[in-house]
Amino acid sequence: MLTILVAFVIIGLINLSYYLGFFKFAFAPTDSFPSSKNLPVSVIICAKNEAENLRNFLPLILSQDHPNFEVVVINDASTDDTLEVLEEFEAANPKVKIVNVQNNEAFWANKKYALTLGIKKAKKPYLLFTDADCRPESDRWLQEMSAHFEEQKSIVLGYGGYLINTRSPLNKLIRFETLFTAIQYFSYASWGKPYMGVGRNLAYTSEEFYRQNGFANHLHVKAGDDDLFVNGAANKLNTALCLSPGGITRSVPKEDLKSWFQQKRRHVSIATHYKLEHKFLLGVFYTSQLIFWILFFVLLFSTYWQVALIFLAIRWIVQGTVFYNSGKKFGETDLFWVFPFLELFLIWAQLGIFIANTISKPIHWK
Structure with a gap:
């Protein structure tokens, strides 16, 4: 279990570094x-x-x-x-x-x-x-x-x-x-x-x-x-x-959720044609998001549950700062109060989109 904790911290720090990097935009006037x-x-x-x-x-x-x-x-x-x-x-x-x-x-x-x-x-x-x-x-x-x-x-x-x-x-x-x-x-x-x-x-x-x-x-x-x-x-x-x-x-x-899911399948399929540098950076970010939550739930039922909760709290503070300040720019501040739930749902939806696109190609432009 100690190995899982170490992996959790490393993955968490990688993911957290992205959010800290988002501060430049979030606090831009x-x-x-x-x-x-x-x-x-x-x-x-x-x-x-x-x-x-x-x-x-x-x-x-x-x-x-x-x-x-x-x-x-x-x-x-x-x-x-x-x-x-x-x-x-x-x-x-x-x-x-x-x-x-x-x-x-x-x-x-x-x-x-x-x-x-x-x-x-x-x-x-x-x-x-x-x-x-x-x-x-x-x-x-x-x-x-x-x-x-x-x-x-x-x-x-x-x-x-x-x-x-x-x-x-x-x-x-x-x-x-x-x-x-x-x-x-x-x-x-x-x-x-x-x-x-x-x-x-x-x-x-x-x-x-x-x-x-x-x-x-x-x-x-x-x-x-x-x-x-x-x-x-x-x-x-x-x-x-x-x-x-x-x-x-x-x-x-x-x-409806089905139409949105199909729309996002089209958008995600395009990302495979991005420049290699962008695909790598985006891939590391989304992968670290997914693995962070998987390891968090594993540690939640272990003797390290307190460490997992403390790290999650720190991450939420940083995320919340980014989402609130960014939301203020674009009139989306109501999303701040529910971002932990929306993030979790979105991560699993993105995993489903990746699997669906691997199985079949999405339909484009009406």
Whole structure:
């Protein structure tokens, strides 16, 4: 049992070192940039069967407080009224530009092909990406994100959260997983090792897109238009972080556990294509999380149970500090009170996702 205790302490210290590393991001000040920059921006949205969401959320994007932008919406071979809804918006607002992908074109790498057509249609040099089911948190979202572009900064990572339903345990789980992921990719970027971003709130220049030959390096992967692009293009010099409360978007979350599980299977499958350094660091973190809890429960029924509880208490204090301060940045502080339960559930869910992906491949992009 002493050997197990030693292993528990070593694994615990490895895991704890990550959380201590997250302090840099957790205690980073939120920012707000003045509106005087006014860079020319193309907002790009890829929509597949999103008629209702476009009716609800596109007006919020069109009403952004910014003097120089357009909204390029790609209808990716939808079978509902998406195209008709977009044509109504286009007729009413000259900022709206439509790219219509036909059914016979849909096999060309799916969403990446559609996005490439949208980027080629864009007239502005700064590209801001979001989804059709996303709601900007404020009318300054476009300003706050685009203000981070500078001479060397060609990629801007933003927070893409989910709409809040305090009565739903699943909603809390989805938002916790999203916050947890954001803490990691913001932290890695602050360490000079950016590895991903989310298409719900991501910006980069058209120059950067063409410098990377678009999505050519991972065109064989059906998904990953956001995180794989960032994984290949981002570095410590060209990547900026938007931590402004006004620079947040929130999406419509899944309404049942099965749909969320399938969504996460797709996301996890993309991570296998990350750079080796990122896969190693992420793998060590998740493995240390899992082994920590396994050894904790073993020691809980041994003579070393007090040591295990003391170490867990220390870990919770450090974790709680990270989650609370990070949650404050993004309006997710209600998750702080239940993070120990959500973390445990998420760890076992991730193990289930890994096993499921090992057995069969997940389905991508609608």
